[in-house]
Amino acid sequence: MSGTDLLARHFEEQRPRLRAVAQRMLGSSAEADDAVQDTWLRLTRTDTDAIDNLPGWLTTTVGRVCLDRLRSGSARHEEPAGVAGDEPPAEAVGGRDPEQEALLAESVGRALEVVLTTLGPTERLIFVLHDMFAVSFDEIAPVVDRSAAAVRQIASRARRRVQSRSADPQTDPARQRRVVEAFLAASREGRFDDLVSLLDPYVVLRGDATAARMGGSAEVRGAAGVAGFFNGRAQGALPAFVDAMPGAVVVVGGRTSLAISFTVTDRIIGIEVVADPDQLRELDLVVDGEAAG
Structure with missing residues (x-):
């Protein structure tokens, strides 16, 4: 050819x-x-x-x-x-x-x-x-x-x-939030198959350089790979909105150390992890008190 x-x-x-x-x-x-x-x-x-x-x-x-x-x-x-x-x-x-x-x-x-x-x-x-x-x-x-x-x-x-x-x-915030909440729960409880079912087969996970140094990954592609990365994690993640997108934050010592945003259509097609302090300060972060409680 x-x-x-x-x-x-x-x-x-x-x-x-x-x-x-x-x-x-x-x-x-x-x-x-x-x-x-x-x-x-x-x-x-x-x-x-x-x-x-x-x-x-x-x-x-x-x-x-x-x-x-x-x-x-x-x-x-x-x-x-x-x-x-x-x-x-x-x-x-x-x-x-x-x-x-x-x-x-x-x-x-x-x-x-x-x-x-x-x-x-x-x-x-x-x-x-x-x-x-x-x-x-x-x-x-x-x-x-x-x-x-x-x-x-x-x-x-x-x-x-x-x-x-x-x-x-597909753009209903309440529905998107439910998908993300289900994903976070499956992540905390280590339910790998449920994680895969909530992810698009071609999902992309991206993390900034700071997140990668904290034990994350710069990029992971595919439902199995992303599910494996999150399986058993998200223990300290609080549901939140990140720049109006459904997501989660990790708070350590009263300060946000990590923000995760999810792009959701019928399933999750993209996940972005931000840990750089300068970038975190630029984000509009609202902890979802209803879901957290």
């Missing part, structure tokens, strides 16, 4: 995921297909030997393509960095026939799709990539030309807006 054929095969393996990202960003099946094709063309013009993580590169690239389309399609300019959360709503892109509406309702949920159109292009991209596909803030930052800290803040604002307006069960 030639190098081009092998690259094409790898791309086709990622096509459903790329199309799902584009569908959520653009709200049109035809637009999504065009964005995926543009992503393939960019890949063929890139030195693939320099790509360490092809799925990650493709996901962020299709996001960048969609962002460019939203910006040009809405005929408006982005606000300066730092005020993206106040962007006016972007116009919906592309018309829809009944078939497209049915597909969109099945994959996203009609209520959530409507809410996504109220987000500005940058907010929408960050929300879709991080909260729906568990792409890290560090990976998103260069796509939107922001720092990782700024991307986290924009994500938090977008998340609150979506949760306050959406009736889609």
Whole structure:
């Protein structure tokens, strides 16, 4: 098999995921297909030997393509960095026939799709990539030309807006909290099979450098690996909201030493562990007293 054929095969393996990202960003099946094709063309013009993580590169690239389309399609300019959360709503892109509406309702949920159109292009991209596909803030930052800290803040604002307006069960904070509480309980009690059942098969666990030095891990992929990492742990974890995401904190000597946030759709698709003191101070942490009690 030639190098081009092998690259094409790898791309086709990622096509459903790329199309799902584009569908959520653009709200049109035809637009999504065009964005995926543009992503393939960019890949063929890139030195693939320099790509360490092809799925990650493709996901962020299709996001960048969609962002460019939203910006040009809405005929408006982005606000300066730092005020993206106040962007006016972007116009919906592309018309829809009944078939497209049915597909969109099945994959996203009609209520959530409507809410996504109220987000500005940058907010929408960050929300879709991080909260729906568990792409890290560090990976998103260069796509939107922001720092990782700024991307986290924009994500938090977008998340609150979506949760306050959406009736889609996948973005219902109460349901997400129940999933996380069940995960923490299974972790404390060492119920490995239950942990696996609550995790997406392609879940990604990421920890910062400080967490890794404390005995954590910089990255673990896959339900079995993540379940094994958490099995028997979380003994001192208190349920909390981390930047409006369901999560947990570990408090030692009256100070938060660890914050864990979970990205939840039908199951948990992403977990982020923050232990760096400077980053912890920037997080909006609210201990869930009801669940803790």
